[in-house]
Amino acid sequence: MSDLKVSVVIPTYNERDNISALIEKLSLLFQSRGLQGEIIIVDDNSPDGTADEAEAHARRFPVRVLRRGQKSGLSSAVLSGFGIAGGEILGVMDADLSHDPEAVGALVEAVTSGRAEVSVGSRYVEGGGIRDWPALRRFMSWFAILLARPLTSVRDVTSGFFFLRKEVIEGVRLSDRGFKIGLEVMAKGRYGKIVEIPYTFTDRRKGSSKLKAGEVVDYLSQLMSLYGDRIIRVLQRKSRAR
Numbered sequence: 001m002s003d004l005k006v007s008v009v010i011p012t013y014n015e016r017d018n019i020s021a022l023i024e025k026l027s028l029l030f031q032s033r034g035l036q037g038e039i040i041i042v043d044d045n046s047p048d049g050t051a052d053e054a055e056a057h058a059r060r061f062p063v064r065v066l067r068r069g070q071k072s073g074l075s076s077a078v079l080s081g082f083g084i085a086g087g088e089i090l091g092v093m094d095a096d097l098s099h100d101p102e103a104v105g106a107l108v109e110a111v112t113s114g115r116a117e118v119s120v121g122s123r124y125v126e127g128g129g130i131r132d133w134p135a136l137r138r139f140m141s142w143f144a145i146l147l148a149r150p151l152t153s154v155r156d157v158t159s160g161f162f163f164l165r166k167e168v169i170e171g172v173r174l175s176d177r178g179f180k181i182g183l184e185v186m187a188k189g190r191y192g193k194i195v196e197i198p199y200t201f202t203d204r205r206k207g208s209s210k211l212k213a214g215e216v217v218d219y220l221s222q223l224m225s226l227y228g229d230r231i232i233r234v235l236q237r238k239s240r241a242r
Protein backbone atom coordinates (compact mmCIF):
# COMPACT_ATOMS: atom_id res chain seq x y z
CA MET A 1 0.00 0.00 0.00
CA SER A 2 1.18 3.48 -0.82
CA ASP A 3 -0.47 6.88 -1.17
CA LEU A 4 1.60 7.70 -4.20
CA LYS A 5 -0.20 7.63 -7.51
CA VAL A 6 1.30 5.49 -10.29
CA SER A 7 0.95 6.35 -13.99
CA VAL A 8 1.86 3.52 -16.36
CA VAL A 9 2.50 4.74 -19.90
CA ILE A 10 2.00 2.20 -22.68
CA PRO A 11 2.93 3.21 -26.24
CA THR A 12 0.93 1.39 -28.88
CA TYR A 13 1.01 0.91 -32.61
CA ASN A 14 -1.27 -1.83 -33.93
CA GLU A 15 -1.70 -3.66 -30.62
CA ARG A 16 -5.45 -4.26 -30.74
CA ASP A 17 -5.08 -7.96 -30.04
CA ASN A 18 -2.89 -7.40 -26.98
CA ILE A 19 -4.11 -4.26 -25.29
CA SER A 20 -7.27 -5.55 -23.60
CA ALA A 21 -5.51 -8.38 -21.79
CA LEU A 22 -2.81 -6.00 -20.55
CA ILE A 23 -5.31 -3.39 -19.31
CA GLU A 24 -7.20 -6.07 -17.39
CA LYS A 25 -4.08 -7.58 -15.86
CA LEU A 26 -2.69 -4.21 -14.78
CA SER A 27 -6.00 -3.03 -13.34
CA LEU A 28 -6.31 -6.22 -11.28
CA LEU A 29 -2.79 -5.77 -10.05
CA PHE A 30 -3.52 -2.17 -8.95
CA GLN A 31 -6.56 -3.47 -7.07
CA SER A 32 -4.84 -6.38 -5.38
CA ARG A 33 -1.93 -4.19 -4.27
CA GLY A 34 -4.13 -1.30 -3.16
CA LEU A 35 -2.39 1.00 -5.63
CA GLN A 36 -3.77 4.23 -7.00
CA GLY A 37 -2.91 3.57 -10.59
CA GLU A 38 -3.72 4.99 -14.00
CA ILE A 39 -2.95 3.50 -17.39
CA ILE A 40 -2.07 5.90 -20.18
CA ILE A 41 -2.21 4.44 -23.67
CA VAL A 42 -0.37 6.57 -26.22
CA ASP A 43 -1.56 5.47 -29.62
CA ASP A 44 -0.25 6.76 -32.94
CA ASN A 45 -3.45 6.46 -34.96
CA SER A 46 -3.06 2.67 -35.31
CA PRO A 47 -4.96 1.49 -38.40
CA ASP A 48 -6.11 -1.62 -36.50
CA GLY A 49 -8.20 0.45 -34.08
CA THR A 50 -6.08 -0.02 -30.94
CA ALA A 51 -7.20 3.33 -29.51
CA ASP A 52 -10.93 2.49 -29.72
CA GLU A 53 -10.30 -0.94 -28.23
CA ALA A 54 -8.46 0.64 -25.29
CA GLU A 55 -11.04 3.36 -24.79
CA ALA A 56 -13.79 0.77 -24.55
CA HIS A 57 -12.29 -0.19 -21.19
CA ALA A 58 -12.30 3.31 -19.76
CA ARG A 59 -15.65 2.86 -18.00
CA ARG A 60 -14.48 -0.14 -15.99
CA PHE A 61 -10.76 0.46 -15.64
CA PRO A 62 -8.52 3.49 -14.91
CA VAL A 63 -7.48 4.00 -18.54
CA ARG A 64 -6.86 7.15 -20.55
CA VAL A 65 -6.06 7.14 -24.24
CA LEU A 66 -3.86 9.80 -25.80
CA ARG A 67 -4.33 9.79 -29.56
CA ARG A 68 -1.54 11.15 -31.71
CA GLY A 69 -1.90 11.89 -35.42
CA GLN A 70 0.78 9.67 -36.85
CA LYS A 71 3.43 7.09 -36.01
CA SER A 72 6.18 9.13 -34.38
CA GLY A 73 8.28 6.62 -32.48
CA LEU A 74 8.32 4.81 -29.15
CA SER A 75 10.44 7.26 -27.11
CA SER A 76 8.43 10.20 -28.33
CA ALA A 77 5.17 8.42 -27.42
CA VAL A 78 6.45 7.76 -23.90
CA LEU A 79 7.40 11.42 -23.43
CA SER A 80 3.93 12.50 -24.63
CA GLY A 81 2.45 10.12 -22.05
CA PHE A 82 4.64 11.52 -19.27
CA GLY A 83 3.38 14.96 -20.27
CA ILE A 84 -0.20 14.15 -19.25
CA ALA A 85 0.56 11.73 -16.39
CA GLY A 86 -0.88 12.61 -13.00
CA GLY A 87 1.22 10.25 -10.88
CA GLU A 88 4.21 10.90 -8.65
CA ILE A 89 5.51 7.57 -9.91
CA LEU A 90 5.88 7.08 -13.67
CA GLY A 91 6.23 3.73 -15.40
CA VAL A 92 6.68 2.46 -18.94
CA MET A 93 5.94 -0.92 -20.47
CA ASP A 94 5.25 -2.41 -23.89
CA ALA A 95 1.72 -3.31 -24.94
CA ASP A 96 2.48 -6.75 -26.34
CA LEU A 97 2.69 -8.63 -23.00
CA SER A 98 6.45 -9.14 -23.41
CA HIS A 99 6.90 -7.18 -20.19
CA ASP A 100 5.38 -9.34 -17.46
CA PRO A 101 2.60 -7.43 -15.63
CA GLU A 102 3.35 -9.62 -12.59
CA ALA A 103 6.67 -7.80 -12.20
CA VAL A 104 4.98 -4.40 -11.96
CA GLY A 105 4.23 -4.86 -8.25
CA ALA A 106 7.90 -5.28 -7.35
CA LEU A 107 8.99 -2.48 -9.70
CA VAL A 108 6.55 -0.03 -8.11
CA GLU A 109 7.39 -1.17 -4.59
CA ALA A 110 11.11 -0.59 -5.15
CA VAL A 111 10.35 3.09 -5.81
CA THR A 112 7.49 3.78 -3.37
CA SER A 113 9.45 2.20 -0.51
CA GLY A 114 12.31 4.62 -1.09
CA ARG A 115 14.75 1.80 -1.82
CA ALA A 116 15.54 3.49 -5.14
CA GLU A 117 14.36 6.35 -7.34
CA VAL A 118 14.43 4.23 -10.50
CA SER A 119 13.60 0.53 -10.97
CA VAL A 120 14.29 -1.38 -14.16
CA GLY A 121 12.70 -4.63 -15.29
CA SER A 122 15.74 -6.72 -16.12
CA ARG A 123 16.37 -9.74 -18.31
CA TYR A 124 20.03 -9.84 -17.39
CA VAL A 125 20.14 -10.19 -13.60
CA GLU A 126 19.72 -13.42 -11.69
CA GLY A 127 16.15 -14.67 -11.95
CA GLY A 128 15.52 -12.81 -15.22
CA GLY A 129 15.54 -14.21 -18.73
CA ILE A 130 14.18 -14.28 -22.25
CA ARG A 131 11.65 -16.72 -23.66
CA ASP A 132 11.17 -17.45 -27.37
CA TRP A 133 13.65 -15.01 -28.87
CA PRO A 134 15.52 -16.25 -31.97
CA ALA A 135 19.33 -16.49 -31.67
CA LEU A 136 19.90 -13.42 -33.88
CA ARG A 137 17.68 -11.22 -31.71
CA ARG A 138 19.47 -12.45 -28.58
CA PHE A 139 22.84 -11.65 -30.12
CA MET A 140 21.70 -8.17 -31.21
CA SER A 141 20.45 -7.44 -27.71
CA TRP A 142 23.72 -8.63 -26.15
CA PHE A 143 25.73 -6.48 -28.55
CA ALA A 144 23.54 -3.40 -28.06
CA ILE A 145 24.03 -3.71 -24.32
CA LEU A 146 27.77 -4.12 -24.66
CA LEU A 147 27.98 -0.80 -26.54
CA ALA A 148 26.26 1.06 -23.70
CA ARG A 149 28.11 -0.69 -20.89
CA PRO A 150 30.34 2.22 -19.80
CA LEU A 151 27.38 4.59 -19.48
CA THR A 152 25.66 2.98 -16.47
CA SER A 153 25.98 0.17 -13.95
CA VAL A 154 22.63 -1.24 -15.08
CA ARG A 155 22.87 -4.63 -16.80
CA ASP A 156 19.71 -4.34 -18.90
CA VAL A 157 20.37 -0.89 -20.34
CA THR A 158 18.07 -1.39 -23.32
CA SER A 159 15.11 -2.35 -21.15
CA GLY A 160 11.87 -0.65 -22.10
CA PHE A 161 10.26 -1.65 -18.78
CA PHE A 162 10.94 0.76 -15.88
CA PHE A 163 9.52 2.93 -13.11
CA LEU A 164 10.76 6.16 -11.55
CA ARG A 165 9.89 9.05 -9.27
CA LYS A 166 8.88 11.91 -11.51
CA GLU A 167 11.52 14.24 -10.00
CA VAL A 168 14.18 12.07 -11.65
CA ILE A 169 13.39 13.55 -15.06
CA GLU A 170 11.94 16.93 -14.14
CA GLY A 171 13.86 19.58 -16.03
CA VAL A 172 16.02 16.96 -17.77
CA ARG A 173 16.15 17.05 -21.57
CA LEU A 174 15.49 13.55 -22.88
CA SER A 175 15.88 12.70 -26.54
CA ASP A 176 12.62 11.61 -28.18
CA ARG A 177 14.32 9.81 -31.03
CA GLY A 178 14.14 6.03 -31.44
CA PHE A 179 13.22 3.27 -29.00
CA LYS A 180 15.53 3.60 -26.01
CA ILE A 181 13.86 6.08 -23.68
CA GLY A 182 14.97 3.89 -20.76
CA LEU A 183 18.62 4.47 -21.57
CA GLU A 184 18.00 8.24 -21.68
CA VAL A 185 16.56 8.05 -18.17
CA MET A 186 19.39 5.85 -16.89
CA ALA A 187 22.11 8.04 -18.40
CA LYS A 188 20.66 11.51 -17.75
CA GLY A 189 18.15 11.14 -14.90
CA ARG A 190 18.81 12.62 -11.45
CA TYR A 191 18.74 9.73 -9.04
CA GLY A 192 20.77 8.31 -6.21
CA LYS A 193 19.85 4.67 -6.49
CA ILE A 194 18.66 2.44 -9.29
CA VAL A 195 17.65 -1.22 -8.88
CA GLU A 196 17.03 -4.00 -11.35
CA ILE A 197 14.09 -6.32 -10.83
CA PRO A 198 14.28 -9.65 -12.69
CA TYR A 199 11.53 -10.74 -15.06
CA THR A 200 11.26 -13.05 -18.03
CA PHE A 201 10.77 -11.30 -21.36
CA THR A 202 8.38 -13.35 -23.51
CA ASP A 203 8.31 -12.74 -27.25
CA ARG A 204 4.97 -11.42 -28.44
CA ARG A 205 2.33 -13.98 -29.42
CA LYS A 206 0.21 -11.49 -31.39
CA GLY A 207 0.97 -8.68 -33.80
CA SER A 208 4.44 -7.88 -35.10
CA SER A 209 7.55 -6.11 -33.80
CA LYS A 210 8.02 -2.48 -34.82
CA LEU A 211 11.78 -2.60 -34.35
CA LYS A 212 13.23 -1.83 -37.79
CA ALA A 213 16.72 -1.17 -39.17
CA GLY A 214 16.12 2.55 -38.66
CA GLU A 215 15.98 1.99 -34.90
CA VAL A 216 19.55 0.65 -35.01
CA VAL A 217 20.73 3.90 -36.59
CA ASP A 218 18.77 5.89 -33.99
CA TYR A 219 20.33 3.82 -31.21
CA LEU A 220 23.87 4.40 -32.49
CA SER A 221 23.27 8.13 -32.77
CA GLN A 222 21.79 8.17 -29.25
CA LEU A 223 24.91 6.40 -27.93
CA MET A 224 27.21 8.89 -29.68
CA SER A 225 25.32 11.77 -28.15
CA LEU A 226 25.42 10.24 -24.65
CA TYR A 227 29.16 9.50 -24.91
CA GLY A 228 29.69 13.03 -26.26
CA ASP A 229 27.91 14.50 -23.21
CA ARG A 230 30.09 12.37 -20.94
CA ILE A 231 33.31 13.51 -22.55
CA ILE A 232 32.29 17.17 -22.38
CA ARG A 233 31.44 16.82 -18.69
CA VAL A 234 34.78 15.18 -17.88
CA LEU A 235 36.67 17.92 -19.76
CA GLN A 236 34.71 20.65 -17.98
CA ARG A 237 35.49 19.09 -14.61
CA LYS A 238 39.17 18.90 -15.49
CA SER A 239 39.39 22.52 -16.61
CA ARG A 240 37.58 23.66 -13.44
CA ALA A 241 40.01 21.67 -11.31
CA ARG A 242 42.97 23.37 -12.93
Ligand code: GDD
Pocket (backbone or CB within 6 Å): 010, 011, 012, 013, 014, 015, 042, 043, 044, 071, 072, 073, 074, 077, 093, 094, 095, 096, 098, 158, 159, 160, 161, 179, 180, 201, 204, 208, 209, 210, 211
Ligand atom coordinates in the same frame (compact mmCIF):
# COMPACT_ATOMS: atom_id res chain seq x y z
N1 GDD B 1 2.79 5.06 -30.04
C1 GDD B 1 3.77 4.34 -30.60
N2 GDD B 1 4.45 4.85 -31.68
N3 GDD B 1 4.07 3.12 -30.09
C2 GDD B 1 5.07 2.42 -30.69
C3 GDD B 1 5.80 2.89 -31.78
C4 GDD B 1 5.46 4.19 -32.32
O1 GDD B 1 6.03 4.69 -33.28
N4 GDD B 1 6.73 1.94 -32.13
C5 GDD B 1 6.56 0.92 -31.25
N5 GDD B 1 5.56 1.19 -30.39
C6 GDD B 1 5.06 0.36 -29.28
C7 GDD B 1 4.58 -1.03 -29.65
O2 GDD B 1 3.23 -1.04 -30.03
C8 GDD B 1 4.84 -1.79 -28.35
O3 GDD B 1 3.81 -1.60 -27.41
C9 GDD B 1 6.13 -1.12 -27.84
O4 GDD B 1 6.17 0.17 -28.42
C10 GDD B 1 7.40 -1.92 -28.18
O5 GDD B 1 7.42 -2.19 -29.58
P1 GDD B 1 7.84 -3.64 -30.13
O6 GDD B 1 7.76 -3.58 -31.60
O7 GDD B 1 7.06 -4.71 -29.45
O8 GDD B 1 9.38 -3.67 -29.69
P2 GDD B 1 10.32 -4.90 -29.37
O9 GDD B 1 9.60 -6.00 -28.66
O10 GDD B 1 11.03 -5.26 -30.60
O11 GDD B 1 11.36 -4.23 -28.32
C11 GDD B 1 10.93 -3.83 -27.03
O12 GDD B 1 11.48 -4.57 -25.97
C12 GDD B 1 12.89 -4.48 -25.81
C13 GDD B 1 13.32 -5.21 -24.56
O13 GDD B 1 12.76 -4.60 -23.40
C14 GDD B 1 11.27 -2.36 -26.81
O14 GDD B 1 10.71 -1.91 -25.58
C15 GDD B 1 12.76 -2.17 -26.80
O15 GDD B 1 13.07 -0.80 -26.55
C16 GDD B 1 13.36 -3.04 -25.72
O16 GDD B 1 14.77 -3.03 -25.81
Ligand code: MN
Pocket (backbone or CB within 6 Å): 094, 096, 098, 204, 209
Ligand atom coordinates in the same frame (compact mmCIF):
# COMPACT_ATOMS: atom_id res chain seq x y z
MN1 MN C 1 7.67 -6.38 -28.38
